[in-house]
Amino acid sequence: MNNKRTVDVQTFIDSQRFSPFQWTILVLCFLVVAADGMDTAAVGFIAPSLVQELGVARAALGPVMSAALVGLGIGALGAGPLADRVGRRTVLVLSVFFFGLWSLAAAHAPSIESLTLMRFMTGLGLGAAMPNAVTLMSEYAPARIRAVVVNAMFSGFSCGVAIGAVSSAWLIPHFGWQSVLVAGGVGPIALTFVLVMLLPESAQFMVTREHGHARIARVLSRIAGDARFDECRFVAIDATVENRGSALRVVLSSRYRFGTLMLWLAYFMGLLIYYLLTNWLPTLFRDAGFSGQNAALMTSLFPIGGVAGNLGVGWLMDRFKANRVIACTYVVSAVLVMLVGHGIGHQLWLGTLIFLTGTVATSAVTSMSALAANFYPTEGRATGVAWMIGMGRIGGVTGALVGAALMGLGWQFGSVFSLLAVPAMIAACGVYATARRVRTSNIEDAKLTPAVE
Numbered sequence: 001m002n003n004k005r006t007v008d009v010q011t012f013i014d015s016q017r018f019s020p021f022q023w024t025i026l027v028l029c030f031l032v033v034a035a036d037g038m039d040t041a042a043v044g045f046i047a048p049s050l051v052q053e054l055g056v057a058r059a060a061l062g063p064v065m066s067a068a069l070v071g072l073g074i075g076a077l078g079a080g081p082l083a084d085r086v087g088r089r090t091v092l093v094l095s096v097f098f099f100g101l102w103s104l105a106a107a108h109a110p111s112i113e114s115l116t117l118m119r120f121m122t123g124l125g126l127g128a129a130m131p132n133a134v135t136l137m138s139e140y141a142p143a144r145i146r147a148v149v150v151n152a153m154f155s156g157f158s159c160g161v162a163i164g165a166v167s168s169a170w171l172i173p174h175f176g177w178q179s180v181l182v183a184g185g186v187g188p189i190a191l192t193f194v195l196v197m198l199l200p201e202s203a204q205f206m207v208t209r210e211h212g213h214a215r216i217a218r219v220l221s222r223i224a225g226d227a228r229f230d231e232c233r234f235v236a237i238d239a240t241v242e243n244r245g246s247a248l249r250v251v252l253s254s255r256y257r258f259g260t261l262m263l264w265l266a267y268f269m270g271l272l273i274y275y276l277l278t279n280w281l282p283t284l285f286r287d288a289g290f291s292g293q294n295a296a297l298m299t300s301l302f303p304i305g306g307v308a309g310n311l312g313v314g315w316l317m318d319r320f321k322a323n324r325v326i327a328c329t330y331v332v333s334a335v336l337v338m339l340v341g342h343g344i345g346h347q348l349w350l351g352t353l354i355f356l357t358g359t360v361a362t363s364a365v366t367s368m369s370a371l372a373a374n375f376y377p378t379e380g381r382a383t384g385v386a387w388m389i390g391m392g393r394i395g396g397v398t399g400a401l402v403g404a405a406l407m408g409l410g411w412q413f414g415s416v417f418s419l420l421a422v423p424a425m426i427a428a429c430g431v432y433a434t435a436r437r438v439r440t441s442n443i444e445d446a447k448l449t450p451a452v453e
């Protein structure tokens with residue numbers, strides 16, 4: 001028994017090419033994140049119609065816009081530890097079905113109060129889906145391309161927001177604002193059945209939870225068909241012995257605590273920027289004199305820019321120090337939002353700046369998940385990613401509420417954008433502070449945080 005060869009799951013994955021099996025996982029997680037993006041941003045697209053049809057003040061939309069984000073935070077905080085116990089796949093599949101179901105229910109909300117409640121319930125599912133898609137994808141991606149693969153998956157969020165913006169410009173005039181929520185419900189429910197049939201559980205998770213040898217071997221054989229696992233013992237080397245059984249204790253242990261706090265700070269500020277713009281750009285453009293359709297189309301430039309940015313920043317993260325790459329991206333975001341604030345008079349120039357701002361602001365936020373996934377060991381990875389996302393969602397709620405407050409105070413387009421340079425710089429400092437701390441850590445700690453180094 002002791003003569004069996006040892007196979008480290010991550011080392012095996014790192015040594016193989018990116019197989020069609022892994023491409024399938026990437027596509028499925030991409031679709032999950034796209035559905036997440038479309039549903040998360042849905043209220044921003046329908047906000048002008050809600051103001052017009054329901055006769056509510058713009059400031060009163062703050063609770064509706066923030067309800068899903070509150071649910072996102074709570075869902076992420078609960079789903080991470082649950083996924084580290086029962087599996088990434090199980091929680092991911094259930095969460096996608098859950099947020100699709102409640103999005104359908106929200107389409108039939110009879111009042112602004114019931115819409116707020118149903119958006120909160122939708123957010124619970126959204127919050128559970130995102131971190132588990134990130135974790136599952138990162139555990140099937142070779143280390144040499146992990147950041148770019150996770151960021152490519154995360155491009156689905158920008159695609160989902162862009163599709164939502166473009167489709168809502170056509171759906172709302174023809175079928176009303178409810179149609180946007182219906183579309184955001186039907187898609188995820190249909191996707192659930194595809195996930196049940198095709199999505200595997202994480203091989204690393206199965207090793208740490210001592211699932212059957214045959215099940216693990218069957219999954220790994222789909223990555224490399226010629227590999228043989230008849231006489232071997234599977235291990236996950238990055239699993240820590242200390243604090244085993246408590247994923248949150250690993251995340252908040254002395255080894256990871258400072259990095260965890262800095263990840264939370266940077267993600268909070270990044271999402272404050274992202275969700276303020278996602279939720280309020282259509283309204284800001286309408287106030288600046290754009291028609292409803294042009295406002296939606298101009299807004300779509302913001303998430304579209306994020307697709308190319310995600311891939312570019314991910315590529316840089318795989319080749320340079322990831323913290324410095326993300327910190328520089330936040331600094332560029334601060335510069336661009338200042339420029340957008342002064343470009344409202346020139347439509348072509350404004351569209352270009354919105355696209356570029358989306359490129360850097362979106363990629364900075366999405367790259368944080370790739371960073372966090374590589375920062376934590378297997379038994380705390382889902383919790384680490386989920387809690388960063390959950391804590392960061394508070395920034396999303398803050399962004400939605402700050403946007404509502406600024407609208408109520410009569411702030412104009414340029415002033416809102418100029419203000420956003422402040423959280424962008426704070427986020428850059430948070431990420432850079434993490435890098436500074438790591439450089440002063442001992443060699444053992446540095447080896448256990450490869451994404452930062």
